[in-house]
Amino acid sequence: MTPELLAGIFASEFAAMAGESAKRKRRFTVALSGGSTPAILYSLIGDNYTKSVSWEYVHFFWGDERCVPPESSESNYGMARDTLLHKIDIPPANLHRIRGEDDPAGEAERYSGEIVNNTLSRNGLPEFDLVILGLGEDGHTASIFPGNNSLLVSGSVCAVAVHPLSHQKRITITGKVINNSDHICFLVTGKKKAEIVKEIINKEAGALNYPASGIVSEYGDLTWFLDQDAAAFL
Numbered sequence: 001m002t003p004e005l006l007a008g009i010f011a012s013e014f015a016a017m018a019g020e021s022a023k024r025k026r027r028f029t030v031a032l033s034g035g036s037t038p039a040i041l042y043s044l045i046g047d048n049y050t051k052s053v054s055w056e057y058v059h060f061f062w063g064d065e066r067c068v069p070p071e072s073s074e075s076n077y078g079m080a081r082d083t084l085l086h087k088i089d090i091p092p093a094n095l096h097r098i099r100g101e102d103d104p105a106g107e108a109e110r111y112s113g114e115i116v117n118n119t120l121s122r123n124g125l126p127e128f129d130l131v132i133l134g135l136g137e138d139g140h141t142a143s144i145f146p147g148n149n150s151l152l153v154s155g156s157v158c159a160v161a162v163h164p165l166s167h168q169k170r171i172t173i174t175g176k177v178i179n180n181s182d183h184i185c186f187l188v189t190g191k192k193k194a195e196i197v198k199e200i201i202n203k204e205a206g207a208l209n210y211p212a213s214g215i216v217s218e219y220g221d222l223t224w225f226l227d228q229d230a231a232a233f234l
């Protein structure tokens, strides 16, 4: 399975989920991720589903954002805008971006409120319909990095995180919020991820150090979308 085929399968599942919500005239709340694999997916949805998805019911949020302005090539919002958002007819009010250009602590607080005010709630935490995640080679997901596992159990909705190597500040949703959603999907491609994917999926002892191991669906389902290379050791 190539990354493109994988993205195609995911895109049709996305459209089906969005269709279910639209049928019931319900919002479909989705937290997007950054990363190279999600970028392939967004392009594909932007190219093939412009007309068949009722975009007025779709609300996009971001699971994490780099603290840079939206024009930066590192902006996760910018990536989604360039690959998908400019191709679809979605009301601007349905785009809930993290303001990477603002003060990180203040923005983490503001964005927590924006999520709470625009999603359903379960057990006192926001409930996204779908959270799309990538997986870093160090086992991070969203912007929850190794050594920062407290963000998996934090009671906050959002937090400021720091990339361990570049020291770039990030804003991320926390593990409990991810685990509270209806559908969690990891989208992972490439040989470099094969070892870590195997360790996490097989629940090997060392994998506990990878934040992605702490992502467990509490109320819905968690699906791994892997290309042939990422699945090579399974």
Ligand code: 6PG
Pocket (backbone or CB within 6 Å): 033, 034, 035, 036, 037, 038, 064, 065, 066, 076, 133, 134, 135, 136, 137, 140, 141, 142, 143
């Ligand atoms: C980010 C992400 C992050 C990403 C992984 C995988 O903004 O950095 O949201 O969690 O998804 O690092 O990225 P790649 O697919 O580029 O390896």
